[in-house]
Amino acid sequence: MDNLNESLPPPGRGAQGVDLLLGAFSPRALSEIVGPWSSGSSSLLVALISRVTLSGDRVAVVDATDAFDPTSAVAAGADLSRLLWVKCGGRVEAAWRAADLLVRCPGFGLVAVDLGDRHDQSRGASSFCRRLQRAVEQSDATLVLRASRPLAGTAAALVVSMRRLAVRWIGAPRPTRFVGLVSEAQILRARTRSRSAPREGQCVEIPWGL
Amino acid sequence: MRRIAALVLDDIATSISRQGDLYDVALAHSPRVEDGGPGVVYLDASGLGMLFGSEEHLARRLVGAAADRGLRIRAAIASSRIGALVACRWSGEITVIPPGREAAYLASAPLSLLDRSPEMAARLDRWGIRTLGELAALPSAQLFERLGHDGLGLQRLARGEDRRPLRPWTPPLIVEESAQLDGAVDALGPLADLAATLAARISDTLVQRGLSADQLEWICALVDHTRHEGSVAPAVPVNEGRAMTALVKAALEAHPPRGAVESMTLRARPVRVPATQAALDDPLPPSPRLITATLARVAALVGAERIGVPVLLDTHRPDVVKLDHDAWPRSPSDRSPRDPVGLRHARGALALRRLRPPASAAVTLVAGRPVEIRSERLTARIVESAGPWRVSGAWWTERPWFHDEWDVELGPTHGLICRLAHDGSAWWLDGVYD
Numbered sequence: 001m002d003n004l005n006e007s008l009p010p011p012g013r014g015a016q017g018v019d020l021l022l023g024a025f026s027p028r029a030l031s032e033i034v035g036p037w038s039s040g041s042s043s044l045l046v047a048l049i050s051r052v053t054l055s056g057d058r059v060a061v062v063d064a065t066d067a068f069d070p071t072s073a074v075a076a077g078a079d080l081s082r083l084l085w086v087k088c089g090g091r092v093e094a095a096w097r098a099a100d101l102l103v104r105c106p107g108f109g110l111v112a113v114d115l116g117d118r119h120d121q122s123r124g125a126s127s128f129c130r131r132l133q134r135a136v137e138q139s140d141a142t143l144v145l146r147a148s149r150p151l152a153g154t155a156a157a158l159v160v161s162m163r164r165l166a167v168r169w170i171g172a173p174r175p176t177r178f179v180g181l182v183s184e185a186q187i188l189r190a191r192t193r194s195r196s197a198p199r200e201g202q203c204v205e206i207p208w209g210l
Numbered sequence: 211m212r213r214i215a216a217l218v219l220d221d222i223a224t225s226i227s228r229q230g231d232l233y234d235v236a237l238a239h240s241p242r243v244e245d246g247g248p249g250v251v252y253l254d255a256s257g258l259g260m261l262f263g264s265e266e267h268l269a270r271r272l273v274g275a276a277a278d279r280g281l282r283i284r285a286a287i288a289s290s291r292i293g294a295l296v297a298c299r300w301s302g303e304i305t306v307i308p309p310g311r312e313a314a315y316l317a318s319a320p321l322s323l324l325d326r327s328p329e330m331a332a333r334l335d336r337w338g339i340r341t342l343g344e345l346a347a348l349p350s351a352q353l354f355e356r357l358g359h360d361g362l363g364l365q366r367l368a369r370g371e372d373r374r375p376l377r378p379w380t381p382p383l384i385v386e387e388s389a390q391l392d393g394a395v396d397a398l399g400p401l402a403d404l405a406a407t408l409a410a411r412i413s414d415t416l417v418q419r420g421l422s423a424d425q426l427e428w429i430c431a432l433v434d435h436t437r438h439e440g441s442v443a444p445a446v447p448v449n450e451g452r453a454m455t456a457l458v459k460a461a462l463e464a465h466p467p468r469g470a471v472e473s474m475t476l477r478a479r480p481v482r483v484p485a486t487q488a489a490l491d492d493p494l495p496p497s498p499r500l501i502t503a504t505l506a507r508v509a510a511l512v513g514a515e516r517i518g519v520p521v522l523l524d525t526h527r528p529d530v531v532k533l534d535h536d537a538w539p540r541s542p543s544d545r546s547p548r549d550p551v552g553l554r555h556a557r558g559a560l561a562l563r564r565l566r567p568p569a570s571a572a573v574t575l576v577a578g579r580p581v582e583i584r585s586e587r588l589t590a591r592i593v594e595s596a597g598p599w600r601v602s603g604a605w606w607t608e609r610p611w612f613h614d615e616w617d618v619e620l621g622p623t624h625g626l627i628c629r630l631a632h633d634g635s636a637w638w639l640d641g642v643y644d
Contacts, residue, residue: 042644058539076559087516105504107496178617208560
């Protein structure tokens with residue numbers, strides 16, 4: 001635990017890492033965010049959702065385990081009126097099929113698929129991912145999968161692996177408040193032509209605040 | 211000279227379900243009808259003497275026509291809506307107030323017959339005003355000083371003054387097509403073909419009138435003489451036959467009829483969609499047919515109640531979110547001028563992953579702080595904690611609630627940062643920060 005007697009920079013500042021990373025998610029490509037719970041992977045997905053809704057585009061959130069928290073999305077700046085939430089009730093296959101339908105439907109700037117950490121998330125994943133990759137290449141949408149481990153293999157143009165570096169509490173000698181955590185995002189795969197986008201192997205440190 | 215008839219249903223409990231019958235009775239006697247709220251309909255009774263004879267005869271006819279439909283109503287005719295309404299509420303089955311006699315007739319009527327706010331009622335009661343005549347007799351200027359415009363408006367009603375013209379009510383347009391099958395079918399394929407034929411006919415009608423459908427309803431008559439009914443609301447109003455077919459087909463696949471179908475009726479509730487001019491830099495909008503068909507297929511996959519635009523409700527209670535199933539996310543052209551692209555950035559806010567429903571947990575406390583958690587999902591030592599943060603609400607009701615929330619970090623085996631909640635009787639694992 002990184003017990004600091006200081007708070008994180010307020011959200012929006014000190015978050016250049018987020019902006020750098022969000023620029024790496026390209027349209028017409030399948031990207032992956034992977035990491036265990038409490039690594040910051042969901043926060044990165046929510047930040048991407050917020051950025052896309054703020055730019056005025058529609059977002060479809062395919063939520064395999066009904067874990068999406070709209071309050072967190074609003075805290076990240078998301079405009080919920082531009083968001084379509086599909087709750088799959090723990091049925092991972094339904095999530096794959098819903099994502100397949102939504103990627104083919106024009107009008108969405110981002111299709112975000114959160115597969116949770118269910119043990120059956122990898123069942124049939126490679127064939128679904130290849131199918132989704134072909135579909136997204138024909139659309140204008142950005143397709144992002146969030147899972148506990150990489151599932152798409154070579155179908156993914158970008159794979160971002162998240163891990164937690166530190167947990168931030170304030171208060172001494174005993175913590176009185178949890179204020180956030182610090183994640184490290186490592187680019188495991190990057191097939192992008194953008195020079196400003198992070199390169200393969202590059203690590204980006206991201207502070208997340210409550 | 212204006213004459214208004216009021217029809218009031220005797221049975222308030224059935225007023226909403228029988229409102230349509232009440233309209234039918236009124237429209238059979240006058241082309242100008244106004245909705246007066248649940249169980250009340252007004253109609254323009256001016257100039258109906260040539261058709262129905264005296265006003266008393268007209269009132270009897272109205273009561274008789276309602277009785278033919280199984281309705282018990284009261285009818286009154288006066289020179290104003292309020293005069294006719296008060297007469298209905300106060301007198302017998304049929305009342306006719308002669309022209310110019312409203313004020314005299316209303317004078318002895320109790321004040322409780324007028325719709326007024328509880329505050330206004332209490333105030334007038336304190337003043338000892340019990341009848342409409344007593345309220346009508348108060349000096350208007352002083353009444354205005356004490357009760358404002360609301361008081362003055364109430365006094366006008368007590369005097370029977372109601373100059374607003376009737377707001378004509380028109381029945382909602384419904385486009386409906388039916389077809390009988392040569393033989394009963396229990397397979398979805400032929401039924402979908404039949405729905406496509408009906409949808410194409412409805413589409414032609416809608417396009418000719420410049421309308422779109424915002425709701426589709428169908429009734430299938432089954433061989434066992436029962437009915438299979440369903441309805442679906444497209445995300446955006448549609449008038450294309452193929453889109454309507456896709457919606458009906460997906461809904462029939464999700465909830466097929468219980469038996470073989472003999473005939474089908476498809477009904478569309480039309481709305482007029484105003485044409486909009488898109489900005490030059492806006493991308494081409496997606497086809498409503500494609501959107502509707504996609505959402506219908508996704509809804510058939512996960513359940514119609516599990517897809518929609520999330521709306522946070524105005525409460526402090528955690529995780530209270532409504533899904534607006536009929537909405538479609540706002541389009542890029544709905545951009546607010548205060549929300550220009552690129553001026554705002556997503557913030558690095560830590561997200562919570564909700565457990566739905568929250569997992570019941572047993573939590574061990576030491577010196578008032580949680581040190582261990584045991585639940586079906588995990589058992590772990592708690593290495594750090596902060597809290598409790600109390601959220602509460604409805605304390606002004608008989609069912610108040612509160613949550614004491616704790617942020618906890620679990621031991622290295624799990625390494626999770628969780629949110630626990632205690633509602634006074636049990637502990638819950640609300641979610642995991644990620």
